[in-house]
Amino acid sequence: MPERGILSSYDLKKPGTRIGYWLMVLVIFIMACAMIYPILVSFFNSLKTNVEVNSFPPRFLPADGWHWENFKTGWEYLELPLFLRNTMIIFVGNMVVTVVVLGLAAFSLSKLNVPKSRTIAMFFLITLFIPPTTYLIPNFLNLKDLGLLNSYAAFWLPAGASAFNLLLLKNFFDGLHHEMFEAARIDGASELRCFAQIAVPLSLPIISTLGIFVFSTAWNDWFWPSLVMHGDQTYPLATAIYKYVLQATRLDVNIRFAILFMVMLPPIAVFLAFQRYIMGGLSMGGVKG
Structure with a gap:
């Protein structure tokens, strides 16, 4: 109905x-x-010739034929599989850290008798009002002192300090009935087992939502990787696009549009496939508790 x-x-x-x-x-x-x-605009410009893209007045649709070979040229110009692999490694690592580290922290604040748990949660909430640019340099210096620059740990470690994701998980855990965990404890289940076998399976909607957020960050962020990664073979996709496509001087404009359009498709496809979990997880994370 x-x-x-x-x-x-x-x-x-x-x-x-x-x-x-x-x-x-x-x-x-x-x-x-x-x-x-x-x-x-990106799609139709990627199907034009370079002369037509730079012509004035511009035309919305291709007038000199649809040049699908531009996508092949763009694919061969940029090592998309390599940079896509690097991006997925960052995403998977960030997702594991989010579920394990932030999940355990949120579960502790929500379901365990942690002293001053409300004060701790309020502390994390306050950090959301701090502009991210203010702690960009401290994070970089910490990673440098730890010897984690030019490694994927430079992405995974900060992922475990996301106050927004922590509070989103905590709000969802607050909506889970305490009786389930009390019954599991009576049967001899440890707190870690309660988290792994009860909290995590029941939290798949909010975890799916967080997966979209984490994927979007890993896919779109180019500035932070350009600071912590110093090898061409380790760049994620967004950084490679910025350095080798947007800053390229001898690359035809229509090929640039072809590359950019190919990069647009995966996030759109992911959102369309999981939009039900995104909207449902946001509403549950914000209302429950």
């Missing part, structure tokens, strides 16, 4: 409500067009 919306058919009979409704629809439509337009 479909859920009832905020506005009913009776509400839409009122002139003021109907006008407000269509204004909201218009705003949403404009926002959708503003988001889709850059993707379409």
Whole structure:
């Protein structure tokens, strides 16, 4: 049975409500067009010749044929499989650290009798108001002193200090019934077993949501990898795009668009495939507790 919306058919009979409704629809439509337009521009420009891309006035659709071979040229220009592998290594490591380290921390604050747990949670909440750029240099210096530069640990270690992900997990754990864990403890289960066999399986929706956030960060971040990674073979995809595509002087513009469009597709596909978990996990993480 479909859920009832905020506005009913009776509400839409009122002139003021109907006008407000269509204004909201218009705003949403404009926002959708503003988001889709850059993707379409990248796609159609990637199918043009370099002369046509640089021509004025510009045309939205290709006029001199659709040059699909531009995608092959872009694939061969940039070692996409190599940089994609580096990105996935960063993502998998960040995800493991998020589930294990932040998951255990959130479980402890939510389900264990940790002294001053509310104060600790408030401390993590306060850190969300600190601009990330202010602790960029301290993080870099810490990793340098630990000898972790030019290694994937430079990404995995900071992933275990995400206050946003910690609070999102804690809010979800707060919504899980204490009786389940009490029954498991009576049966002799340890706290670690309660976390691994009860909390984690029940938290798959919020973990899926965090997976999208972690994937998006690993896929889009180019600045931090350019600071901590110093070898061409270790760059993630976004950094490689910045250094070898956006800053390239002899690369045709249509090939640049072809590479950029190919890089756009995986995040879009991931979101479309897991959008139900994203929206559901956000609502559960924000409402429960």
